Amino acid sequence: MQLEKIVNYHKALADPTRLRILLLLSEGEMNGQALAEKLNISQPTVTHHAAKLREAALITERREKNTVYFAQNRYFIQQHAQASLQFIIKEGGKQMSEPANENVKAAVLRNFFAKDGRLRQIPAQYKKKLIALEHMVEQLEPGRKYTEKEMNEFIKHYHEDFATIRREFIMHQFMYREDGIYELNPRELWTRWENVK
Amino acid sequence: MQLEKIVNYHKALADPTRLRILLLLSEGEMNGQALAEKLNISQPTVTHHAAKLREAALITERREKNTVYFAQNRYFIQQHAQASLQFIIKEGGKQMSEPANENVKAAVLRNFFAKDGRLRQIPAQYKKKLIALEHMVEQLEPGRKYTEKEMNEFIKHYHEDFATIRREFIMHQFMYREDGIYELNPRELWTRWENVK
DNA sequence: AATCTAATTTTATATTTATCTAATTATATG
DNA sequence: CATATAATTAGATAAATATAAAATTAGATT
Numbered sequence: 001m002q003l004e005k006i007v008n009y010h011k012a013l014a015d016p017t018r019l020r021i022l023l024l025l026s027e028g029e030m031n032g033q034a035l036a037e038k039l040n041i042s043q044p045t046v047t048h049h050a051a052k053l054r055e056a057a058l059i060t061e062r063r064e065k066n067t068v069y070f071a072q073n074r075y076f077i078q079q080h081a082q083a084s085l086q087f088i089i090k091e092g093g094k095q096m097s098e099p100a101n102e103n104v105k106a107a108v109l110r111n112f113f114a115k116d117g118r119l120r121q122i123p124a125q126y127k128k129k130l131i132a133l134e135h136m137v138e139q140l141e142p143g144r145k146y147t148e149k150e151m152n153e154f155i156k157h158y159h160e161d162f163a164t165i166r167r168e169f170i171m172h173q174f175m176y177r178e179d180g181i182y183e184l185n186p187r188e189l190w191t192r193w194e195n196v197k
Numbered sequence: 198m199q200l201e202k203i204v205n206y207h208k209a210l211a212d213p214t215r216l217r218i219l220l221l222l223s224e225g226e227m228n229g230q231a232l233a234e235k236l237n238i239s240q241p242t243v244t245h246h247a248a249k250l251r252e253a254a255l256i257t258e259r260r261e262k263n264t265v266y267f268a269q270n271r272y273f274i275q276q277h278a279q280a281s282l283q284f285i286i287k288e289g290g291k292q293m294s295e296p297a298n299e300n301v302k303a304a305v306l307r308n309f310f311a312k313d314g315r316l317r318q319i320p321a322q323y324k325k326k327l328i329a330l331e332h333m334v335e336q337l338e339p340g341r342k343y344t345e346k347e348m349n350e351f352i353k354h355y356h357e358d359f360a361t362i363r364r365e366f367i368m369h370q371f372m373y374r375e376d377g378i379y380e381l382n383p384r385e386l387w388t389r390w391e392n393v394k
Numbered sequence: 395a396a397t398c399t400a401a402t403t404t405t406a407t408a409t410t411t412a413t414c415t416a417a418t419t420a421t422a423t424g
Numbered sequence: 425c426a427t428a429t430a431a432t433t434a435g436a437t438a439a440a441t442a443t444a445a446a447a448t449t450a451g452a453t454t
Contacts (some may be wrong), residue, residue, distance in 0.1 A: 003213055010211035013281065015442080016204050023200075025285045032401060042444055047402055049442085066400050066451040074286060084210065085278050088269060090223040126301075131319075212412080227403055229431060244432055263421040263430050 006087055009080040012056035017041065018049045022072060025059065029071040038136070056080070074178060078185065081146040105131050119158040122165070130172060133165070137174045203284055206277040209253035214238065215246045219269060222256065226268040253277070254364070272319065272361060302328050316355040319362070327369060330362070334371045334381065343379040 001197035013019060020039055024030055032050070036043045050070060053059045062069045108131040111119055116137040119136070123129040136158055140146070147156070149151075166182075169175045175182050212215060216234055221227055229247070233240045233277050247267060250256045254273040259266045305328040309317055318334070321328040333355055337343070343351070345363075352359035363379075366372040 003216055006216060007211060007213050010207045013285075014204060014207035014211040016200055017442080019200055019204060019285070022285045026285060033399090041295070043401065044403080044445085045443055051402095063451095066398095068401065070285070077285060080283065081278055081282050083232065087220045088210075088223065088274060089269070090220075182436095214412080230429090238412095240431070241415085241433080245412070248432095260421090265431065284398060 002083075002087065006080070006084045008056050009058075009084060012052050012058055015049070015052075017045070018053055021070075022047075022058065025070060025072045029062070031067045031069050036063065036135070038191075042121075074176065075183065077123075104128075105120065108132060109135060117158070122161070129168070133168055133172060133174060136165070137169060138148055140175075140184050142184050144183070148180050148182065151182050159181040199280075199284065203277070203281045206253050206255075206281060209249050209255055210250075212246070214242070218243075218246055218250065218267075219255065219274075222267060222269045226259070226266040228264045228266050230264070233265070257279055257360070270361075305329060305334060309368070314355070319356070319358070319365075326365070330365055330369060330371060333362070334366060337372075337381050339379070339381050345379065346375050348379050 013022075017039060021035055023034055024038060031040075032043055033048045039046075050059065050061075051115045053070075054061065059070050059081075060073045062071070078127055086166075104127070108123065108128045111136070112123055112128070112132055119132060123132050136155070140154070142151060151166050151169075152162045155165045159165060169182075170177055173185055176185055200394045210219075214236060218232060221232060221235060223381050226237075229240055229243045233243045236243075247256065247258075250267075251276060254277075255270055256267050257270045259268070264309065296355075301324070305320065305325045309320055309325070309329050310332070311317055320329050333352070338353070348363050348366075352362045354364060370382055373382050375378075
């Protein structure tokens with residue numbers, strides 16, 4: 001049942017100790033003892049919480065010799081956050097582009113993109129830049145993982161300055177990067193609500 | 198403390214009955230009895246869960262005669278989901294690099310406030326929201342004490358959802374509240390240095 | 395094999411909390 | 425004022441769970 005999964009996701013995050021564990025892991029992986037020490041709790045307690053976080057797929061583990069390293073599972077953290085929101089709020093595609101914005105958007109697409117689809121230049125104005133970035137990013141597959149090389153190739157179809165654009169994708173949270181692997185963020189994270197009206 | 202707020206948000210959603218309440222409310226407002234019947238639980242249980250949801254600001258209430266209608270507070274549901282994600286995942290705080298702030302400020306004032314001075318809608322993006330809040334709060338007298346009723350009246354000049362905005366004033370430390378009395382915080386407490394420059 | 399380290403499992407305890415019934419409060423209406 | 429309806433509060437109970445101490449397991453090193 002879907003409801004149960006969402007409950008478990010929130011249960012996993014509904015505890016200060018577990019949140020602090022995730023917070024520590026946001027800076028990189030860590031083993032059990034280190035966590036116990038940092039948080040001033042016993043090791044069994046760490047195991048207990050790790051089990052809960054693992055059940056909800058919010059962390060991953062890696063064993064090296066006899067120490068276990070924990071790490072965030074960002075993909076599922078975001079995935080579940082999105083699923084939960086959608087479950088509660090129930091409006092999948094309800095944020096349609098509204099006429100006024102449609103004009104701005106159409107103008108940007110017309111003025112900044114050539115007939116062959118390439119980006120003539122990167123818009124300097126914030127809002128227009130975001131529109132351009134969004135237009136490109138929409139061609140990427142949700143859920144698929146891209147290497148940096150693949151990202152460069154993809155962006156080069158639009159513009160030579162792939163490094164800048166790749167960085168902007170991250171900066172504006174269209175994508176997230178981990179260990180050189182790029183992946184689309186859930187749409188909710190980058191949809192700009194003030195444009196919705 | 199921020200952590201505590203996030204824990205409470207997830208606690209509020211970490212229960213199947215409460216999720217089902219929100220699910221029912223996604224289709225529109227509903228009173229307590231209707232909820233109790235739909236969910237096959239007693240009315241006190243509904244009250245209990247409603248209190249939890251209210252504490253986390255996930256629902257709003259409206260009294261008509263002697264029946265209370267509950268409704269989703271979508272704004273805060275989304276707000277908290279986002280805050281939680283950013284807290285865990287980071288990556289929200291370390292970016293920036295945007296056009297000159299005075300431009301942003303002017304744009305926010307132009308886009309979010311109507312000619313008559315009213316706030317068209319509450320900006321969803323953090324930075325823009327702060328600009329809008331600051332704009333309103335600057336009309337209050339430093340040192341003067343305001344009752345909650347006065348605050349509501351003041352805010353209603355800008356927007357009907359005075360409860361949300363009043364709460365945001367506190368949350369972002371523009372104001373300080375004690376025993377239902379509101380007072381402006383010293384400017385140094387809320388001036389954002391990126392804006393000064 | 396003996397030992398050491400890190401993690402887990404077991405067991406027990408104290409706290410939290412979801413739920414109900416009964417009693418009370420709030421509001422409206424005859 | 426008396427009555428009716430909806431909601432809340434109080435009190436009680438059962439279930440869930442966070443934590444630690446003690447015992448055990450897993451793997452590595454000597």
